[in-house]
Amino acid sequence: MISKKVLLFAAVCLLLSACGQKQETPEPTPSATESNAAAPSGGTSATSTDSETGQNQENGTDPAGPNDQNNNDKQNGQEQPVNLYYIDHTNNVVPLEEGAEKKVVLLTFDDGPKEKEMIDDLIDTLDKHNAKAIFFVNGYRVKEKPELLKLIHDRGQIIGNHSWDHIDLNIETEDSVRKQIEDVQNIVEDTIGEKPRFFRPPFGSVNDTLQQIVGENDMIYTTWSNDSLDWDPKNNKPEAVIQNIMDQMHPGSNILMHELPWTVEGLDELLTKLEAEGYSFVDPRTISDNPGTGN
Numbered sequence: 001m002i003s004k005k006v007l008l009f010a011a012v013c014l015l016l017s018a019c020g021q022k023q024e025t026p027e028p029t030p031s032a033t034e035s036n037a038a039a040p041s042g043g044t045s046a047t048s049t050d051s052e053t054g055q056n057q058e059n060g061t062d063p064a065g066p067n068d069q070n071n072n073d074k075q076n077g078q079e080q081p082v083n084l085y086y087i088d089h090t091n092n093v094v095p096l097e098e099g100a101e102k103k104v105v106l107l108t109f110d111d112g113p114k115e116k117e118m119i120d121d122l123i124d125t126l127d128k129h130n131a132k133a134i135f136f137v138n139g140y141r142v143k144e145k146p147e148l149l150k151l152i153h154d155r156g157q158i159i160g161n162h163s164w165d166h167i168d169l170n171i172e173t174e175d176s177v178r179k180q181i182e183d184v185q186n187i188v189e190d191t192i193g194e195k196p197r198f199f200r201p202p203f204g205s206v207n208d209t210l211q212q213i214v215g216e217n218d219m220i221y222t223t224w225s226n227d228s229l230d231w232d233p234k235n236n237k238p239e240a241v242i243q244n245i246m247d248q249m250h251p252g253s254n255i256l257m258h259e260l261p262w263t264v265e266g267l268d269e270l271l272t273k274l275e276a277e278g279y280s281f282v283d284p285r286t287i288s289d290n291p292g293t294g295n
């Protein structure tokens with residue numbers, strides 16, 4: 001076993017060496033993390049969201065994802081993310097320690113992978129802004145197009161588990177819930193060599209059993225705290241998606257978006273606006289699954 005000192009030393013080295021490449025360090029800004037969060041997140045947490053529901057019925061598969069915070073260690077020669085943030089009970093992203101940038105957002109795209117063109121466009125824009133996002137995928141879609149899962153992973157984005165069938169897990173039996181979750185863990189691992197670290201339930205629908213199974217699979221459970229409403233047909237324009245997000249914007253925003261044409265189209269403008277307002281983008285790999293500890 002590696003001693004804590006060694007780990008600490010490694011963490012410090014990483015911090016020092018990775019600064020240049022990581023974008024999680026934004027300009028320092030004071031912010032009322034929880035306050036603003038309250039509005040969107042309060043309703044957003046687990047129960048509230050029918051939002052992403054409607055349209056999500058599309059299926060998908062998703063593979064991939066590192067398993068533990070140390071997954072970084074597996075990537076030889078690559079920057080090793082240090083734990084800087086955690087996701088709190090209101091689904092906002094907050095710093096683990098004083099001094100870390102609070103004015104950050106987490107970008108997420110659910111219900112894929114669907115189409116290569118949309119994924120390429122999304123990631124081109126993310127790259128342009130040096131941003132990382134979580135792609136919460138559905139297992140059935142991954143099974144249909146495993147190459148798209150690989151594409152997301154190979155282009156350096158993060159894979160999350162969004163269940164196999166995109167069904168309401170709150171009304172499923174325990175066995176069914178476990179299968180919906182673990183089958184995705186397995187297909188992702190089979191496809192990209194890593195299991196997802198993040199789980200987001202379809203429709204934000206949750207119960208204790210589900211959360212327990214997510215925990216048993218060493219995943220971070222999260223819904224969202226800023227809903228783009230891009231799933232609602234009446235918001236099928238880039239401007240509407242951007243406006244919805246900006247209306248709910250607050251430090252720590254955990255932004256729910258989907259792999260949808262109008263969202264893809266509006267992403268560059270959205271990220272540009274966020275940067276202009278002083279927000280930076282959290283690298284999901286710096287989100288801890290152990291809020292009690294820093295590094």
Ligand SMILES: [Zn+2]
Pocket residue numbers: 052053056110111162166202203
């Ligand atoms: Zn969904």
